[in-house]
Amino acid sequence: MKHVLLITILVGSFFLSFSQNFDPGDIPADSWEKTLRNGKGTISALWYDINPFIYRNGKGIAGVEYEIMESFVSYLRKKYKIELTVNWVDAKSFENIYPYIAKTKKSAVFGWSYFSITDERKKEVKFTPAYMPDVNIIVTDASQPLYESNEAFIKNLNGKTAYTMATTMMEQDIYTIRNNFYKGLKVNNEFDDYAVMEKISENTNSFGYVPLSIYVMGLQKGIKVKRQVVLTSRREGFAGIYPKASDWDEPVNEYFNSPAFASFSAGIVKKYLGSQVTDLIFKASLPDSLRTAQNDNEMLTLEKEIVSKTLVASALQMQQDKVIQNSVIAGITIAVLIIVILYGRYKVKQKFVKLLQQRNDIILKQKEEIEVINKKLETKVLLAQMNPHLVFNSMNAIQYFVTMDDKKNALGYITAFSRHLRLILSNASSLTISVDKEIKMLQQYLELEQIRFQYKFTYALLPPKEPSALLAEIPSMLIYPFAELALYQHVLTNDSGKGFIKITFERVESDMKVVIEYNSNVKNFEPGTMDKLNNTAGSEAFKLVLSHIELLNYNKARKIAVQSVVLENIFTTILVPGVF
Numbered sequence: 001m002k003h004v005l006l007i008t009i010l011v012g013s014f015f016l017s018f019s020q021n022f023d024p025g026d027i028p029a030d031s032w033e034k035t036l037r038n039g040k041g042t043i044s045a046l047w048y049d050i051n052p053f054i055y056r057n058g059k060g061i062a063g064v065e066y067e068i069m070e071s072f073v074s075y076l077r078k079k080y081k082i083e084l085t086v087n088w089v090d091a092k093s094f095e096n097i098y099p100y101i102a103k104t105k106k107s108a109v110f111g112w113s114y115f116s117i118t119d120e121r122k123k124e125v126k127f128t129p130a131y132m133p134d135v136n137i138i139v140t141d142a143s144q145p146l147y148e149s150n151e152a153f154i155k156n157l158n159g160k161t162a163y164t165m166a167t168t169m170m171e172q173d174i175y176t177i178r179n180n181f182y183k184g185l186k187v188n189n190e191f192d193d194y195a196v197m198e199k200i201s202e203n204t205n206s207f208g209y210v211p212l213s214i215y216v217m218g219l220q221k222g223i224k225v226k227r228q229v230v231l232t233s234r235r236e237g238f239a240g241i242y243p244k245a246s247d248w249d250e251p252v253n254e255y256f257n258s259p260a261f262a263s264f265s266a267g268i269v270k271k272y273l274g275s276q277v278t279d280l281i282f283k284a285s286l287p288d289s290l291r292t293a294q295n296d297n298e299m300l301t302l303e304k305e306i307v308s309k310t311l312v313a314s315a316l317q318m319q320q321d322k323v324i325q326n327s328v329i330a331g332i333t334i335a336v337l338i339i340v341i342l343y344g345r346y347k348v349k350q351k352f353v354k355l356l357q358q359r360n361d362i363i364l365k366q367k368e369e370i371e372v373i374n375k376k377l378e379t380k381v382l383l384a385q386m387n388p389h390l391v392f393n394s395m396n397a398i399q400y401f402v403t404m405d406d407k408k409n410a411l412g413y414i415t416a417f418s419r420h421l422r423l424i425l426s427n428a429s430s431l432t433i434s435v436d437k438e439i440k441m442l443q444q445y446l447e448l449e450q451i452r453f454q455y456k457f458t459y460a461l462l463p464p465k466e467p468s469a470l471l472a473e474i475p476s477m478l479i480y481p482f483a484e485l486a487l488y489q490h491v492l493t494n495d496s497g498k499g500f501i502k503i504t505f506e507r508v509e510s511d512m513k514v515v516i517e518y519n520s521n522v523k524n525f526e527p528g529t530m531d532k533l534n535n536t537a538g539s540e541a542f543k544l545v546l547s548h549i550e551l552l553n554y555n556k557a558r559k560i561a562v563q564s565v566v567l568e569n570i571f572t573t574i575l576v577p578g579v580f
Contacts, residue, residue: 024089029106032248040083043108043248045069046091046100050192052217052272053114053238061088065112065240067268068131075255093191095167098241101125107246114211116169117236126244129256130237131265132213133282136170137232139215139225140207141200146228153230157182163190163199163208170196170209173233197223209233216277397452413451420444427476435505435512436470438479439463442503445480449487457491457499469507474576475552479503479514482574490520514574 028042035041047065049055054063069086076082091097097111102124116134117127138153147153157177164171166189178185190196193214200206201224210218215227242248255261270278394417401410423441427433433441439461446459463470483503491499501518 024091024100027089027106027109028085028087029104029108031107032246032251035082035084035108036080039081040085041108042085042087043110044087044089044106045110045112046089046097047111048091048094048097048113050094050113050214052213054112064131064268064272065114068265069110069112069240071261071264071268072252072255075260076251080251094165098125098167101241101243104243105245106243108248109243111241114238115241117239118169121241124244125241126246126249126252128240128242128252129261130239131256131261132238132269132278134169134235134237135212135232135281136173136209136234137212137215138207138228138230139197139200139210140228141202141204142224142226143204144207144226146226147230150230153228154181157185159205161186161188161203161206163188163196163203163206165190165193165196169233169235170211173209173231177231194218194221194223197225201225212281213273213277216273394448394452397448400452409451409454413448416444416447416451420448431476432473433476434470435464435472435474438474439470439505442479442483445483446487446501453492456497457487457494457501459500460502462502462504464505464507464512466507469505469512472507472512474512475548478548478552478576479516479574483516486516486518491518494519508575512576514576516574 024044024046027044029044030038030041035043047054047061052063054061054065056062073084073086076084091100091111091113094113097113098115098121101109101111110128111125115121115127117130121127147156154177162174162178162185164174164187170193171187171189174185174187178187188199190199193210194217196208196210197215197218200208207228215225218225242252266278273281394413397413398410398417401407401413420441423437423444427437427441443461446461450457450459483501486501491501499519501516504515504517506513506515
C-alpha cells in the first residue's frame with residue numbers, strides 16, 4: 001500500500017475572491033391558503049432603494065411603499081387574526097425585481113419600487129390596486145427654452161441626448177419618441193431617476209422622462225433641471241407586483257380597494273411628499289382636457305418656492321461654512337501661539353530625551369547582537385549534536401563487518417566513512433553549505449548506508465539543471481535528517497527488497513526545492529503533527545532538525561513551516577526560501 005508524507009516548507013499566502021449576481025435563494029413565500037389555515041405565515045418582498053417610495057434610513061427601511069406593505073400585514077392581523085411576517089429582500093437594482101416576479105413559481109413574493117401599471121405587464125405579473133397616480137414628465141437641462149407645444153419640442157430633437165432608466169416606463173416613453181419622431185436619438189441608461197436628472201443637469205441639449213414626484217424631490221435636492229409641459233405621459237398608477245400564479249388576490253384586492261386603504265395611502269403619500277406636492281400630482285394625472293391653467297400656475301409656483309428655498313439654504317450653508325472657516329483660522333492661530341510658547345520648553349526636554357534615547361539604542365543594539373551570536377552558537381551546537389549520530393551508526397556497521405569477517409565490505413565502508421567524515425569536519429564551522437557540497441554529502445551518506453545494509457535499496461541524486469544553482473547556499477544539515485527519516489522509516493522497511501530513494505534539487509525562482517521520493521510498506525500512516533514522527537526511527541536527529549528550523553526562523557520575515565500530509569506516492573518536499 002502506498003502513501004504520501006508531504007512535509008512542505010513554504011512561504012506565501014492564498015487569496016480567494018468571488019462575485020455573485022443577485023439571487024434571493026429559497027426565500028419564504030407561504031400561500032394564502034396555507035397562511036389562512038395555519039393562522040400564520042411568511043411572505044417575501046423584493047425592493048430597491050428609491051426615495052421617497054422605499055429606502056433605507058438610520059432606523060431601517062422607510063417610505064411610502066414600505067408603510068403600505070406593513071399596513072397590509074396589520075390589516076390581515078386585525079381582520080383574520082393572522083400573524084404574517086414580511087421578509088424584506090434588497091434586490092440590489094430595479095432591473096432585478098420584475099424578471100424574478102414574472103418567472104417565479106412561488107405564491108407570495110411581492111415587488112416594490114414604484115412599478116407603473118400597464119396592459120403589457122398585466123400579462124406577466126399581477127398588480128395591487130394603484131396607491132397614487134403615475135405621471136411622467138419631460139425634464140431638460142436648464143439652458144433649453146420652455147417649449148410651448150409638442151411640435152416645437154419634436155422639431156428640436158436633432159442633436160439631443162436622452163437619459164433614462166432601463167426596463168422602466170420612462171425608457172419606454174423615450175423609445176416611443178425615438179421610434180415615432182427621430183430615429184437618430186442617442187439614449188443613455190443610468191441606474192436610477194436621480195442619476196438621470198443629475199446627468200441631464202450636467203449635459204446641455206439633453207432630456208429625459210422622470211416621475212413627477214421624483215422631479216419635485218430632485219428639485220429639493222438641488223438638482224438643476226427644467227420641467228417641460230410637453231409630451232406628458234400618464235398611466236393607471238403606481239402599485240406593487242406579485243406572481244401570476246399567486247393565490248393572494250382575495251386579501252390584496254379586499255384591502256387595497258377598501259376605503260380604509262384609500263384614506264391611509266393618501267395620508268402616507270402626503271407624509272413623504274407633502275400635501276402641496278401630493279395635490280399637484282393628483283391634479284397632473286388628469287387628462288389634458290380636464291386640466292386648467294390654475295394647475296400649471298400652482299406647479300410653477302411650487303417649483304419657484306422649492307428653487308428659492310434651495311438657493312436660500314445654499315446661501316445659509318455658505319455663510320455657515322464661512323463662519324466655521326473663520327473660527328478654524330482663529331483656532332489655528334491660537335494653537336500656533338501656544339505651540340510657540342511650549343516649543344522652547346520642549347526643546348530643552350528634548351535634548352535630555354535624545355541623550356537617553358541614544359544610550360537606550362546602544363544598549364538595545366548590543367542586546368540584539370548578543371542574541372544573534374547566541375542563536376548562531378545554539379545552531380552550531382545542534383549541528384555538532386547531529387554528527388555523532390552518524391558516527392555511532394558507522395562504527396556499529398564497521399563492528400558488524402569485522403565480526404562477520406567481511407574484510408572487503410569493512411575496508412570499503414572505512415574508506416567511504418573516512419571520506420564522508422572529512423567532508424563533515426571541513427564544513428563543521430559553517431552554518432550554511434552550497435548545494436553542490438550538500439549533494440556530495442548526501443551521496444556519501446547513502447553510499448555508506450547502502451554498504452551497511454548490503455545494497456537493500458538503490459538511490460539517485462539529481463542536481464539542479466542550472467549550474468549556477470549549485471553555488472546556492474542552504475542551511476547545513478537541513479536535508480540529511482529528512483533523507484534519514486525516509487530511509488529508516490520507509491525504504492528499509494520495504495519487504496520487497498527493492499527499496500529506492502531519489503533526491504531531486506530544483507531551483508524555483510529565488511527558492512531551492514528539494515524532493516525526496518521513496519517507497520514504503522508502512523500501513524495506515526495518517527497525516528499529523530511532527531510529534532508522531534518523533535516516535536519513529538531517527539527521531540533524535542529529526543528532533544534536532546526541527547530545533548534547527550526554529551533557530552533559522554528566528555527574527556526572519558519569511559519563516560520556514562513544516563507540515564506532514566499523506567498522498568498516493570511517498571515523497572518529502574522541502575522548499576528553502578531566499579537562498580540566492
